[in-house]
Amino acid sequence: xxxxxxxxxVDDDAxxxxxxxxxxxxxxxxxxxxxxAEAFLAAGKIEAMDVLVLDVRMPGMSGVDLLVELTRRAxxxxxxxxxxHGDEDMREQCFRAGAVAFLTKPFxxxxxxxxxxxxxxxx
Numbered sequence: 001x002x003x004x005x006x007x008x009x010v011d012d013d014a015x016x017x018x019x020x021x022x023x024x025x026x027x028x029x030x031x032x033x034x035x036x037a038e039a040f041l042a043a044g045k046i047e048a049m050d051v052l053v054l055d056v057r058m059p060g061m062s063g064v065d066l067l068v069e070l071t072r073r074a075x076x077x078x079x080x081x082x083x084x085h086g087d088e089d090m091r092e093q094c095f096r097a098g099a100v101a102f103l104t105k106p107f108x109x110x111x112x113x114x115x116x117x118x119x120x121x122x123x
Contacts, residue, residue: 005120006048009033010040010066011055011082020053023109029116037061037069046075051119053112054099056083056090067097078119082107 007029009020017033024031032049034040038061040052052070056063063081070077079101081094086104094102101115 004030005050005116006030006032007116008040008045008049008052010035010037010052010058010063012036012058013055016055020112023112024116027113037063037066040066041069046070046073046077049077051116052077052079053116054079054081056081056094057085064093064097067094067099071098080112080115080119082112 007024009017009024009031011017011020011033012035014035017035021031021033032043032045034043036058037054054063054066061069063083067079067081070079079099081099081102082105083090083102084105086102091102100119103111103115
């Protein structure tokens, strides 16, 4: 079932992109990774993605900025936000901007997988 699902990971931390990609691939998802919000937008694959896993704090365009841009483009792409800076204000800001889940680093891999499965099953 997962093999048809394409997950985008946008995070400026190369080691985290790699480990998240490996985790998701090991559970049967297809994964594409991007080092920045700008690279993700430039790839032109928003509509091809089933879920976006997004870091908040990145150089250049932030994760919140990307959420706002996706909303501006009327995208229906579900976004899971990951952040090491997860205070309540940031959480609220992300949900207001369209995030469907918010996980604070370090997080348990099961929490991310559960969030993705809820989204892809339509729970």
